[in-house]
Amino acid sequence: MWTDTKLKRLTGIDIPIIQGPFGGKLSAVELTSLVSNAGGMGSYGCQPFFANEIVDLSNEIRKSTSKPFNLNLWIKEKDDNIEDFDNVAFQKVVELFQPYFDEVGVEAPALPLPESPTFDDQIEAIFEAKPAVFSFVYGIPSEDILEKLRRLNIKTIGTATTLDEAIAIENAGVDAVVATGFDAGGHRVSFLENAEDSLVGTLSLIPQVADVVKIPVIAAGGIADARGVKAAFALGADAVQIGTAFLATEQSGASHTHREKLFSKDARYTTLTKVFTGRWSRGIRNRLTEELRAFQNSFAPYPLQGQIVSKLGAYPTNTEANPELKSFWAGQAAPLLKYHNAQLITHGVSLMAVLNFCTARFRNIERIS
Numbered sequence: 001m002w003t004d005t006k007l008k009r010l011t012g013i014d015i016p017i018i019q020g021p022f023g024g025k026l027s028a029v030e031l032t033s034l035v036s037n038a039g040g041m042g043s044y045g046c047q048p049f050f051a052n053e054i055v056d057l058s059n060e061i062r063k064s065t066s067k068p069f070n071l072n073l074w075i076k077e078k079d080d081n082i083e084d085f086d087n088v089a090f091q092k093v094v095e096l097f098q099p100y101f102d103e104v105g106v107e108a109p110a111l112p113l114p115e116s117p118t119f120d121d122q123i124e125a126i127f128e129a130k131p132a133v134f135s136f137v138y139g140i141p142s143e144d145i146l147e148k149l150r151r152l153n154i155k156t157i158g159t160a161t162t163l164d165e166a167i168a169i170e171n172a173g174v175d176a177v178v179a180t181g182f183d184a185g186g187h188r189v190s191f192l193e194n195a196e197d198s199l200v201g202t203l204s205l206i207p208q209v210a211d212v213v214k215i216p217v218i219a220a221g222g223i224a225d226a227r228g229v230k231a232a233f234a235l236g237a238d239a240v241q242i243g244t245a246f247l248a249t250e251q252s253g254a255s256h257t258h259r260e261k262l263f264s265k266d267a268r269y270t271t272l273t274k275v276f277t278g279r280w281s282r283g284i285r286n287r288l289t290e291e292l293r294a295f296q297n298s299f300a301p302y303p304l305q306g307q308i309v310s311k312l313g314a315y316p317t318n319t320e321a322n323p324e325l326k327s328f329w330a331g332q333a334a335p336l337l338k339y340h341n342a343q344l345i346t347h348g349v350s351l352m353a354v355l356n357f358c359t360a361r362f363r364n365i366e367r368i369s
Contacts, residue, residue, distance in 0.1 A: 008239070013036075019243075019246045021135060023048060026247060027043070030251045031251040033064030050122075051121045052125070058125075058129035070131060073126065073136050074119065090111055096295060097309065100325060109307065123141070133154065134149060134156055135156070140169060146172065155175045159178040161198040161200065162200055164192050164193075165198075166217075176218060177209065179205050179220065181203070181206075182221065184331050185244045195279070196280060201222075203235065205221075206235040244333060245337055248334075248337050257323055267330050269285045270283060273293070286324045286326065288326075313325070
């Protein structure tokens, strides 16, 4: 049956549906634990947090669920060219954004910018927290790190945007792979080639990966309802990872404005942009993405670009004001969204109902392999 997959047997979850981990402080303890308690796997994006904060978050999740959950990190927390990005280059980016700083009435940022968490410190928190699953993007941990994770009985999930990346993840000894198509929301997490050269759609990527690797394959990108789940399994996936549909619920860390955007006509129009973080990511088009579309190669490297635009209140968690200057991450399947609330309520459709519907809908479908 469709629920009896390699990923389910690997992780011990009841339903092979994973909630996508959200960076940028859009994850939420409530949503993570709710998904896990419903039989899927809740996830928490730990990319913006320091080690002590990650341990605290893990403890908070465990207060709400005894089921398996996933903590996610970015392997590559700085772009390669950041060492060459001097004050002259920084001022050029500030000048580009100066009209927007003036518009919202804030001072332009100045160097040095605050220090960001490093992967080397964050992974120590994963060792201490010991989640059931540790997932990662933008690369593959070292052999020593993977061996220590195995000793701690922490299952690992890497993320691939191409077949070559999926093969590299399997060859490294990682337990499972997320194959994410370019229609997914948020960052394009390519690591072998540039993101703009790794834009493979979900329908093309999943069967390519499933035909080659032996580890469990998790489909991601463009999956927002039961039809997408069915399609992913027909293409050979062992599980699905759903991001935007979970981000749209009241239990996520998304702002009210962000959730409203996901259910509006604006969600029909997404774009890949580097304007918000310096790395390619998919979100809803707005004035900032369109006015600066021609300057993709002029932005600061990650994470400096994000620290610059954060002065505009560009991240929905900062403030509800100035929506035309904010990042509203969204996948291309956002127009399919229906569910606002993840809890089981009298007059709503809950996350558990969605999961149970998927289970009942495909209970007797034989997996195609």
